[in-house]
Amino acid sequence: MKAKTGYVFKDIRLLETALTHSSAVKAATNNQRLEFLGDRVLGLVVADMLFEKFPDAPEGEIAPRFNALVDARTCSEIGIEMQLEDLVRADSALKMRSRGSGGNYLADAVEA
Incomplete structure (x- = not known):
């Protein structure tokens, strides 16, 4: 996974949780809480990047x-580029409906 993310996971369980959608059958945990946190972190990082890149922009x-x-x-596009489609645990019907377009389940995993 380091090749896809540039990060070495110290706790592989966090990675497994991040890649488990709430629709996954018989999953003990899912990525909803990590997605919530990741969404806020992503927002802060992107806001900071834009703030620095465009210092005079309103x-x-x-x-x-x-x-x-x-x-x-x-x-979702980032999830496709990272080739996460086969790594994310989610309901098979959900994945089939989203095949090729990514779908929100991939966006959720990227945020998580």
């Missing part, structure tokens, strides 16, 4: 950029 100019970067579609 809020009305950087807000649309922020929204595009933290959007579920963008996170």
Whole structure:
């Protein structure tokens, strides 16, 4: 997973939880809480990046950029680029409906 994320997981259980969607059958835990936290961390990191990259831009100019970067579609595209589709545990029907387009389950995993 280091090759995909650039990070070595010290606790593999966190990775397993992050890659387990709430629709996964018989899963003891899922990524909802990590997704909640990750969404906030992602927002803070992206806001800081935009704040630094566009120091003179008004809020009305950087807000649309922020929204595009933290959007579920963008996170889903990142999940596809990272080839997470086969690694995420989720309901098979959900994954089949989303095949190729990523779907929110991939966005959730990226945030988690």
